[in-house]
Amino acid sequence: DMKVTQMPRYLIKRMGENVLLECGQDMSHETMYWYRQDPGLGLQLIYISYDVDSNSEGDIPKGYRVSRKKREHFSLILDSAKTNQTSVYFCASSLSRDYAEQFFGPGTRLTVL
Amino acid sequence: GEKVEQHQSTLSVREGDSAVINCTYTDTASSYFPWYKQEAGKSLHFVIDIRSNVDRKQSQRLTVLLDKKAKRFSLHITATQPEDSAIYFCAASRTSGSWQLIFGSGTQLTVMP
Secondary structure (H helix, E strand, O other), X not given: OOOEEEEOOEEEEOOXXXXXXXXXXXXXXXXXXXXXXXXXXXXXXXXXXXXXXXXXXXXXXOOOEEEEEEOOEEEEEEOOOXXXXXXXXXXXXXXXXXXXXXXXXXXXXXXEO | OOOXXXXXXXXXXXXXXXXXXXXXXXXXXXXXXXXXXXXXXXXEEEEEEEEOOOOEEEEOOEEEEEEOOOOEEEEEEOOOOHHHOEEEEEEEEOOOOOOOEEEOOOEEEEEEO
């Protein structure tokens, strides 16, 4: 069963705390993405990873970093979270950079107080 | 920068009627235009796409039209059903050497019984 998973699904943190969002996929997809979704703004690309240790900034990378040490896992890290990082975060994957269709995870709702 | 605009934030139709959701894009080199559906509280899943070498694609009750001159594409849903109620996101590929997508802000479609 082809799947993208995200953990945790809900998270509440205080401003200044560190946040780790995890994403996994079981499809051996090369390319993985992190997006955030805010009301009225659609999805904004934070980072894209083309394979292990091959990561590129998206449109809004400031305040975020990523880690991809295994093809099936892609982590999003917020060092010292800010209240404006409260959002729903989606991970997605695609077969490779040459394949367009993206498969999305269930999302993580992050609240930073 | 490149943009994808969805001009209707909400759309209500009666069950059985047709619904049309419109999007415009700015990048003339965009060649791939997918649509995603997000049901309440759930993730996005792919519904239909069109590539720039055709101007129409149909899949059951869904049809996508592409007007490259006007840089406009639209999703047509016929014989709408309550389960069609969701947020629909259009997207367009950007010319970055990989299949990155720029998403519109979403249209909430409500199908009233």
